[in-house]
Amino acid sequence: MQITPAQLSVRNVRKSFAGKAGDVCVLDDLSFDIKERDFVSIIGPSGCGKTTIFNIIAGLLEPDSGSLQFRGEEVESLRGRVGYMMQKDLLFPWRTVLGNVLLGLETRGVDRAEAEDKAREYLKDFGLAGFENAYPKTLSGGMRQRVALIRTLIMDPDILLLDEPFSALDYQTRLYLEGVLKDAVETYHKTVILVTHDIDEAVALSKRVVVLSGRPARVKIVHDIEIDAPSPIAARSDNRFSGYFHALCAELDIQTEKTS
Amino acid sequence: MPDTVPMAKRRALRRKQGSRFDTPLGRAVLQSLAVLVFFALWEFGVRLGWISAFLVGAPSGIFAYAAKIIASGELISDTWYTFFEAILGFIIGTIFGSLLGLALWYSVFVARLVEPFIVAINSVPKIALAPIVVLWFGTGLISKVALSVSLTAIVALIAAYQAAKDADPDLQSLLVSMGADKHQVFFKAVVPSTLPSMIATFRINIGFGLVGAVVGEFISSQHGLGHMIYTASSLYDLNTVWVGLFTLMIMGFVLYYVIEIIERTILPWKQASTVQQVQV
Numbered sequence: 001m002q003i004t005p006a007q008l009s010v011r012n013v014r015k016s017f018a019g020k021a022g023d024v025c026v027l028d029d030l031s032f033d034i035k036e037r038d039f040v041s042i043i044g045p046s047g048c049g050k051t052t053i054f055n056i057i058a059g060l061l062e063p064d065s066g067s068l069q070f071r072g073e074e075v076e077s078l079r080g081r082v083g084y085m086m087q088k089d090l091l092f093p094w095r096t097v098l099g100n101v102l103l104g105l106e107t108r109g110v111d112r113a114e115a116e117d118k119a120r121e122y123l124k125d126f127g128l129a130g131f132e133n134a135y136p137k138t139l140s141g142g143m144r145q146r147v148a149l150i151r152t153l154i155m156d157p158d159i160l161l162l163d164e165p166f167s168a169l170d171y172q173t174r175l176y177l178e179g180v181l182k183d184a185v186e187t188y189h190k191t192v193i194l195v196t197h198d199i200d201e202a203v204a205l206s207k208r209v210v211v212l213s214g215r216p217a218r219v220k221i222v223h224d225i226e227i228d229a230p231s232p233i234a235a236r237s238d239n240r241f242s243g244y245f246h247a248l249c250a251e252l253d254i255q256t257e258k259t260s
Numbered sequence: 261m262p263d264t265v266p267m268a269k270r271r272a273l274r275r276k277q278g279s280r281f282d283t284p285l286g287r288a289v290l291q292s293l294a295v296l297v298f299f300a301l302w303e304f305g306v307r308l309g310w311i312s313a314f315l316v317g318a319p320s321g322i323f324a325y326a327a328k329i330i331a332s333g334e335l336i337s338d339t340w341y342t343f344f345e346a347i348l349g350f351i352i353g354t355i356f357g358s359l360l361g362l363a364l365w366y367s368v369f370v371a372r373l374v375e376p377f378i379v380a381i382n383s384v385p386k387i388a389l390a391p392i393v394v395l396w397f398g399t400g401l402i403s404k405v406a407l408s409v410s411l412t413a414i415v416a417l418i419a420a421y422q423a424a425k426d427a428d429p430d431l432q433s434l435l436v437s438m439g440a441d442k443h444q445v446f447f448k449a450v451v452p453s454t455l456p457s458m459i460a461t462f463r464i465n466i467g468f469g470l471v472g473a474v475v476g477e478f479i480s481s482q483h484g485l486g487h488m489i490y491t492a493s494s495l496y497d498l499n500t501v502w503v504g505l506f507t508l509m510i511m512g513f514v515l516y517y518v519i520e521i522i523e524r525t526i527l528p529w530k531q532a533s534t535v536q537q538v539q540v
Contacts, residue, residue: 079437103448
């Protein structure tokens, strides 16, 4: 194991929600580290609290106990420093593509002309030049999610939190966007935490995969993925791919072979 | 039996159903025709003695009277008077109510605190306030405007508050994760997402604005279409009553389309969807 300092440490985080039958403990003493320029996927059974982790990191929820450390310093949350992307593209329907991309820079109070120049440049890089004044409603799902990705990247966040960003898209679009994401992350040197249900996606994209146990969520195991492929599609044809895939399926107790 | 009509034939059928009248001009012709037939039947009914001109008036008399008071300028001044009261009441009431309703988004505590009071005020039939309003504000313009405000403000308040509550929480979370403060969330996410239902409120409130003005004039007034209708009906002058009613109808109609134009200007992003309709 190489020793690189963690960019983000999640330490002993607990969180429970009030439910009908008393409190439901969603996260119980959860800890993990994210390194600089890491690409970590978090997988786990449905409803194990993956989104809750993100909401705590992004500062949308407060943990009951535990702490976050960013580059060694204790922080309340990473609000304003993360780029949060969800399954829904969450484009503002009343804003044009350009307006949506500018959203984050506006809240930060960046000079308008400067922000617009930057936004147009990003749109061009992601093949969306000419769509600046289109409303989200008129775009395809893949294009909308690309706009959402630009909106996230343009803020230059320290960490990207991607909560099943491609799960609502068809398979071809998903493959394409995985490539776009991987390229963007390498170009802009970003750290990524990706929550996904898609084991295949997790293996193809990540450097590490964190497997969570069912509720309450604890880290079950962390797998290092040593596939050095130029693209997510190439990663899928790597000879180690299926090994990782089956190992993760087994961790998640998914039956991969007929029970004899 | 299963639906076995081939696609091509079905398409032809659909075209036939829509017919060649299904164009803006075709529809306008059909609509005008319907109005003409209506007045013609009415007039003939009166001439042939089927219906009593004393109780329902007659189109010929209505048009003759309308022409007369248009020429004398009386109709214009009455219309203007009522229009001014209604629009003033509408604007003040809608703006005041909407701002208050939106402001309630800021504090869940205050919103919950005042909710029963809003419901209570809303459940009073505002028309019942008319006599007091006249007592307080006199028989002039202000009492009619006040009545219109009381009708429109509460509707706008409830609609704005509800719309603000319904604003997509995910959009708000996204802004918060970007580091936005409460004001930014309010102005960038909440206010824009309430606009469609605000415009819908405008449509309803244009009607309420007119109700306030006309009822105010019924109670006591020297001017306006409500005054005209009320005095004429007490004299059994049905033709005059109809002139007043039709003028009010036209006024409401025009205002409705003015709101439509405002909607198109404020909500360009809504337009793409309103055109489509599911073909059955």
